[in-house]
Amino acid sequence: MRLRTLHVKNFRCIEDSTEFTICPVTCLVGKNGAGKTSLLEALYKVNPDVRELAAFDVLMEYPRARRREYQKSAAGGAGEPDDALITTWELEDRDVARLEEVLGAGAVKSRAVVIRKGYYPERHWAGAIEPTAVSPASRDHTGDACVAPTTPEVEGDVEISIPVEVGTATLPDETSDAFFEQHVAGLLPKVLYFSEWHIMQGRISIDALLYRKQKGELTGPDRVFLALLELGGTSVEAIGRIERSEELIADLEDAARPVTDEIARFWSQERDLRVSFHLYPGRPQDPSPFDRGLVFETRIVNTKTNMSLNFEERSTGFVWFFSFLVWYSDVRKRYGDNLLIVLDDPGLGLHAKAQWDLMRYVTERLAPQYQIVYTTHSPFMIDPDRMAWVRTVEDICDTTPDGAMKFLGTKVGDKVLSTDHDTLLPLQASLGYRIMQDMAGTKRLLLVEKPADVIYLNWFSARLHESGRRGLDPAWTIVPCGDLVRLATLVGLLANDARGFAVLLSLSEQDPDVVNQRELSRMLESCRTYPLRRYARPVTSTIEDLIGAPAYPALIDLCYNLPRKQRLAGRLLDADESPMLKTVADRLSEQHSATGPFDPMRPAECLLGMGGRKARKLPGLQEALSRFEDLFGDLNAGL
Template structure:
């Protein structure tokens, strides 16, 4: 269409059909093409029966789509007059709307800040607002429950730049009750600021809308670490999803629930075809499927490898000894190791403190069985002192052998373990080892064999702890009758101590 420059600019700026129609109607001398287009716009919905039915009956039943992105966060400090002006002009940003929502929760209006006679009442209402939103946020946010939100009125700072040079100034602060200090809202982690802002905005949105909402969240966990993303999933599942439909995009495995893979849709850009959304995750390319595979891997480590009550052991031989001794104790009518324990060999004493820390962070009940000489005992003790292990969660073998230096093998009589070693290495020993061949001054029986194997170059000079344990596992019928009452008594006391660390209610 050939239009005058001014009319052409108005038409070009139109972003909706209604704005386009208004721009066409305001042309003083419209060309015929513009007149035909305006008439066509007015009639096209009347001519289409389906669209007419939607306008007449379906429109009021349509849900409202709401988009919330990573940058829609509340400001930590605002000028009330500036906020009033931009609210009246309709230029408020999403984060500022969340701030208004926070004030509405306390029954506070922007006009209240400009009435000096309401100062004391305003302080009480702001405190109440902070308490309400703090309680609601920390129902879902489990990362630091010692925080609380405060709203304060500040004077204008000297040299403040517009618009913060217009009093009064409202500031949001976050107080850490444990450390008794507060910082401006903007100085908290980006993840907490986003989480707080979203919940405040959603509260207002939910109150204002009578119709159902379809929430579109763009990478909602982008600034949250893994555990905080699990908090966000809890918020979505418990608070949002029961009332509204929630669609969110993510590349993070922590934002995918392995128990709800039926809810996942992959989005793949195909050459010459375009973007395809599919519920068949097996057809996704490796890059798209990676977060799903990672999510499944995280779940497997929490379900196959560990359980709610996890007993960490140094190696697989410890597991065999505990199982065999537990069966032997139970055959005598006593209590063995409780089956609620998931026994997890982690491949060496040096890894004990690391695994205890990782599993404790996952809110599991963790106990550790260590050799009394383990150099990692002090590190594990610090975990217990810091609350990452249960109070009785550090169990040292020496407590039951009566020696300060002991391995789990020292629960057995020396002759019993000597028999296991001779059978395990029968093919490699020129003659059976006798007690006289070993250094009887060493309190640890395993260390006696390690020294003997090095001195006589047996099996390359390396003693394998697992091989005697494997013999005991295979030949229990021969060895169990040889267990003395003293050995069974030590094992029973050990199991009583470990079982005492079980999580209550498990």
């Protein structure tokens, strides 16, 4: 069975999420506190991997603002208990075949099955399934099956259209529920839920764990540790009776080896990590509860350095991976491969590269076999090629006609994405990064600081090509990035393929901005850098210095149509050791020109609009062309 729609209401901060569709991999994106985790926890209760966590608790989970009123109403017997979860599922081909093998050909009249859960003991079912042949398996449960209108069959991952009548059908009676529980419940995927609250602890007091288990107060980390023991063929009760701990350690390390091998394949951050286990008596000087009884410690060994650390002191990514794989392996062992995997903020706190590793594991290892629903607010956990699988989650407030604020609770965007900027920010970042990657995929990028740089480089390259000289190779794509900090940051982001990038650096390596900011220098070192001081006189050259005097001052005169007495051409020849842009800006400011503040983009646009004959009259143009030719020669050689 595949989950097709999800609808949560009357649960924690969720008054009514509205119904939304579920994809092969569904990514719930939203701000902290929007209700993403509550959606997952409600879904988990439809068929949880831990049976005792299936019930909805009125005291702890019903919306607080209405809880007392609801409890009074329920105690007085007014109305039906409230739903908290409504799910629509689609029977797959193999499910239909199994049902019709038992119930007779044509028993499945619609593949849509609706399951409701709420503040009542059992699940309620609705669907168009009824026996077409009397058999021992079906003879006792045929009278009260709820028949819903037939929906079109679907193939693959195409969404099904569920009629309103199915989603709002009258709750079936107990006999009908019993029929579905007997024949259909076994086809329902077991929901595997994993969050940071399940991450295994590095040290465990065996006595304290036994006490929590006897009291029915096991925590998420407790359950993962018990799953590890189960994989090793033992139990926490057996540890207390063990005579030789070496045999236990050997069995557990043997069970953990496939887990660490799987991590090594997908966890590119550190591939030389292995797990080791230790069992020792508690020491009086240790904090409670590790000062008595047996203590089990998990340590991570770096085989490259032969150093070990407590499990909890190791990198977050490795700890998350190991804990999840232990739990996943144990759930598969108990329930088989009919699973729905629900992950709450996987990769929280991980480096971007580690989040990519985690997404690669999800898409390559899990997605081909299971449906997955996960939450995130990181752009690196969103697949920009599958934005249709993203659902936005918001905590909505509205304004009533009298101006008061009305709390609407968590809402999930399905067909239309949110309009809230903060909610959409991870999606925008993911798409922006993919656009940069795609842009770099087929071209070599020449990163410059200003849009004017793009115009000058293209203009001078075209003039050189026209005269049969060496211009810029068309394999280069020129991209303006802003100031030095933004430029260096972009290089750092795209440094996975540093050979595809070059930086035209307007500031020299001796500039304080580069020398004093070691991180900028380090990022710029990851690709080829071409300081313009190699090709022009001033130490702090920009591309305007490459044009040089007298060509650039003459261009300023033409651009601003300066009177003869205020023209700069011929007056800036002594400015070889000062940046051209600064000198021009200062002179125009001194003359209080009526043209307004100096804009470096304006002369570039003026040059672009000049006819060839007028441009060739610029003094010093040939010297400028020679300097650009030297730069282009070095850039082209870098290809």
